[in-house]
Amino acid sequence: MADPLDDDEIERKLPEDWRFDGDEIIRTYEFDSYGSAVRFVNDVADLAEAEAHHPEITLRYDEVEVRFTTHEVGNVTEKDLRLADYTDGEY
Numbered sequence: 891m892a893d894p895l896d897d898d899e900i901e902r903k904l905p906e907d908w909r910f911d912g913d914e915i916i917r918t919y920e921f922d923s924y925g926s927a928v929r930f931v932n933d934v935a936d937l938a939e940a941e942a943h944h945p946e947i948t949l950r951y952d953e954v955e956v957r958f959t960t961h962e963v964g965n966v967t968e969k970d971l972r973l974a975d976y977t978d979g980e981y
């Protein structure tokens with residue numbers, strides 16, 4: 891099982907534009923069109939499948955909210971932080 895991180899460590903390692911709330915890290919991405927938001931969601935879904943780590947994704951007409959947590963730990967782990975970086979790379 892992945893090691894849990896303490897809250898200070900999560901805050902310290904949080905990528906820019908992400909926030910830590912409860913047991914999740916969250917970022918909202920903005921888009922010019924619904925189509926580009928949908929393409930981003932598909933890219934993130936492919937990434938999630940490749941990494942076997944699946945964020946909660948909310949698609950709105952011009953923005954996408956992505957939330958990572960590690961269910962088996964009940965908090966944020968290094969894997970969530972790494973996937974947050976990878977997700978930024980898809981933007």
Ligand SMILES: C[C@H](O)[C@H](O)[C@H]1CNC2=NC(N)=NC(=O)C2=N1
Nearest residue numbers: 942943944945958959960961962
């Ligand atoms: C066995 C498999 O790797 C696990 O069930 C994965 C699947 N995807 C997951 N996704 C997320 N976000 N957290 C998890 O703990 C998790 N566990």
